[in-house]
Amino acid sequence: MQNAPDERDLVRRASQGDEAAFELLMRAHESRMYAVALRMCGSREDAQDCLQEAMLRIYRAVSNFKGQSSFATWTYRITMNTCLDELRRRKLRTATSLDVLLDTGWSPTDEGETPEQHSIASEQRRMLEKAIADLPEDMRAAIVLRDVQGFSYDEIARMLEANVGTIKSRISRGREKLREVLVRQPELFGRYPV
Amino acid sequence: MNEQEGCRWFDQNLNAYLDGELDREARERMNEHAASCLACGQKLETMTRLLTMCAELDEGLTAPLEAQAAWRKAVRTEAESRRRKRRTGAWAQGIGWIAAALTILTVSTAMFRQGVTVPPAVLNEYSGRTPSGVVSPPMDYSPAGTGEAQDSGKLSLKSDGPLDNTGVSQDQPVADTQTAKQSQVIIRSASRNLESTAYDTDSQSIDNLVDEYEAYYESDSQSGQPIQPGESTGRQRDMTIRVPSDSLDEFLTGLDVIGTTTYKNQTAQDVSSGYFDANARLDALKAQRDQINKLISTTTDLNGIVALQDKFYDIQAEIDQLEGGIRGWDSKADYSQVDVHMTEVPVRNQVQPVGDTLTQRIRTGFFDSVNWLSGFLQDMAVVLAAAAPVLVVLIPLIVLIVIIVKVVRGRRRR
Numbered sequence: 001m002q003n004a005p006d007e008r009d010l011v012r013r014a015s016q017g018d019e020a021a022f023e024l025l026m027r028a029h030e031s032r033m034y035a036v037a038l039r040m041c042g043s044r045e046d047a048q049d050c051l052q053e054a055m056l057r058i059y060r061a062v063s064n065f066k067g068q069s070s071f072a073t074w075t076y077r078i079t080m081n082t083c084l085d086e087l088r089r090r091k092l093r094t095a096t097s098l099d100v101l102l103d104t105g106w107s108p109t110d111e112g113e114t115p116e117q118h119s120i121a122s123e124q125r126r127m128l129e130k131a132i133a134d135l136p137e138d139m140r141a142a143i144v145l146r147d148v149q150g151f152s153y154d155e156i157a158r159m160l161e162a163n164v165g166t167i168k169s170r171i172s173r174g175r176e177k178l179r180e181v182l183v184r185q186p187e188l189f190g191r192y193p194v
Numbered sequence: 195m196n197e198q199e200g201c202r203w204f205d206q207n208l209n210a211y212l213d214g215e216l217d218r219e220a221r222e223r224m225n226e227h228a229a230s231c232l233a234c235g236q237k238l239e240t241m242t243r244l245l246t247m248c249a250e251l252d253e254g255l256t257a258p259l260e261a262q263a264a265w266r267k268a269v270r271t272e273a274e275s276r277r278r279k280r281r282t283g284a285w286a287q288g289i290g291w292i293a294a295a296l297t298i299l300t301v302s303t304a305m306f307r308q309g310v311t312v313p314p315a316v317l318n319e320y321s322g323r324t325p326s327g328v329v330s331p332p333m334d335y336s337p338a339g340t341g342e343a344q345d346s347g348k349l350s351l352k353s354d355g356p357l358d359n360t361g362v363s364q365d366q367p368v369a370d371t372q373t374a375k376q377s378q379v380i381i382r383s384a385s386r387n388l389e390s391t392a393y394d395t396d397s398q399s400i401d402n403l404v405d406e407y408e409a410y411y412e413s414d415s416q417s418g419q420p421i422q423p424g425e426s427t428g429r430q431r432d433m434t435i436r437v438p439s440d441s442l443d444e445f446l447t448g449l450d451v452i453g454t455t456t457y458k459n460q461t462a463q464d465v466s467s468g469y470f471d472a473n474a475r476l477d478a479l480k481a482q483r484d485q486i487n488k489l490i491s492t493t494t495d496l497n498g499i500v501a502l503q504d505k506f507y508d509i510q511a512e513i514d515q516l517e518g519g520i521r522g523w524d525s526k527a528d529y530s531q532v533d534v535h536m537t538e539v540p541v542r543n544q545v546q547p548v549g550d551t552l553t554q555r556i557r558t559g560f561f562d563s564v565n566w567l568s569g570f571l572q573d574m575a576v577v578l579a580a581a582a583p584v585l586v587v588l589i590p591l592i593v594l595i596v597i598i599v600k601v602v603r604g605r606r607r608r
Binding site: 017019022023030031033034035038039044047048051052055056059060124125128129132143147148149150153168171172175178179182183 | 209212213237240241244245247248249251252255256257258260261262264265266268269270272273276277
């Protein structure tokens with residue numbers, strides 16, 4: 001995979017210690033990195049910590065980036081590893097930290113929704129977030145990268161340093177688990193507008 | 195395919211269908227089965243909705259401003275830390291180079307002061323350059339009474355041989371005046387006053403010391419009676435001891451532990467100038483004498499012969515006088531004179547030893563160090579100045595090599 005010329009130039013300058021070039025380079029990825037961290041860690045504070053730690057690791061290692069994969073793939077691999085390290089270290093109980101998500105009030109609004117529909121949509125989202133957070137780490141990582149962030153199987157395999165078959169298996173099992181959780185809430189799931 | 199097999203096939207291909215990996219035929223088959231099987235149809239619907247919800251989950255989600263600010267600040271701190279480390283590294287490298295240069299300079303100066311063989315550039319600093327390239331010891335003896343014995347300028351003057359009938363003196367190989375001219379002639383002497391509470395023992399100790407260092411008594415006299423109770427002094431002994439100059443310091447060290455020293459003194463008289471002048475005068479007189487000898491042998495005029503002989507004897511007398519003086523200097527230079535006066539005293543009247551107090555010792559040590567450092571720095575300046583022509587070429591060369599190495603490394607890294 002080839003990097004865009006301007007990205008190549010930014011990577012070169014960042015590897016020489018140019019922090020301004022590094023900030024410019026990472027601006028395109030920081031929101032997705034934060035989203036991945038949020039889904040993996042389950043809380044806003046932990047996601048911020050993971051984002052900062054991931055950025056530092058990338059800054060320190062950027063001079064070692066050889067271009068064998070895309071810069072994005074390499075970046076998200078570091079991000080995912082940072083999140084997994086953090087999870088292992090803190091042994092987060094993601095279920096309880098969902099309250100924090102609720103408190104942040106993160107709830108995208110659809111202009112065409114009625115207040116009742118918005119409330120249902122928020123509740124459905126909350127259930128989905130909890131279900132994702134309850135998945136085992138390996139399935140959660142695969143589901144977040146594939147179904148939430150939309151990376152390809154090849155990219156996910158490189159990010160998680162596993163083969164494509166293993167990734168497909170994790171995603172298949174993860175989807176099944178999510179479906180089972182959601183189906184158990186027919187009053188919410190059944191009201192989802194077709 | 196029966197219904198069960200159809201459902202199994204449906205389950206196996208559901209994820210591929212959702213990921214868009216099935217071909218058109220398989221997709222149509224999946225749709226047909228979903229339409230015909232309620233359970234599979236619901237499963238397809240729920241999975242489709244699940245994936246839709248997942249895809250919309252983080253739409254519009256951006257990192258909070260505080261998170262953005264936090265990682266940027268962390269990266270800038272890291273960058274600044276790296277720059278500081280590089281600066282410190284550069285400083286450390288610079289200090290390392292300076293330390294290395296100072297070490298080389300100090301070692302060179304120390305070797306120079308030790309009189310080790312040094313490059314000709316350094317030898318030119320000294321007017322007394324020797325052909326072998328070995329630097330002569332510096333001729334600045336400080337007669338402080340504590341200095342080391344210099345080369346005593348020992349000469350092996352032999353008496354002149356008798357005149358033979360050719361008029362040429364059969365001089366034995368005489369002193370190497372060239373060697374003499376390169377050395378100093380220092381006559382050292384010392385005085386000690388001792389008090390002893392064990393007169394016989396201390397006397398014997400002095401005798402043993404004289405034997406040990408192959409010295410001899412030039413004079414030795416004793417007076418008085420053994421001390422009686424109530425008396426302040428008893429026997430006294432006055433000695434003039436001639437000690438080989440090379441062993442003078444050790445002899446005095448041994449003497450200082452006998453009895454109690456109440457007075458000590460040391461002198462060093464530099465008679466080099468007079469000594470060398472005398473030798474030069476001696477050479478001239480000998481040459482003159484030899485010339486007169488030749489004239490006597492060739493002259494037939496009786497009156498002339500008489501006059502020449504008178505002159506010859508005058509010169510010879512002067513030669514004898516000079517040689518006597520030179521021998522005296524040699525004797526004094528070879529054997530230093532130590533005057534010792536020992537007095538027997540009772541135990542309770544023992545005088546406090548003369549010696550340096552702690553304050554004096556500290557002061558002496560301090561000023562000795564200052565003088566030593568001053569001399570060392572001066573010698574260092576000499577070495578630096580002498581090495582300057584070499585450094586002017588060497589330093590730019592080293593800098594060039596370092597630059598080339600850095601450039602090559604930088605290119606390899608890129």
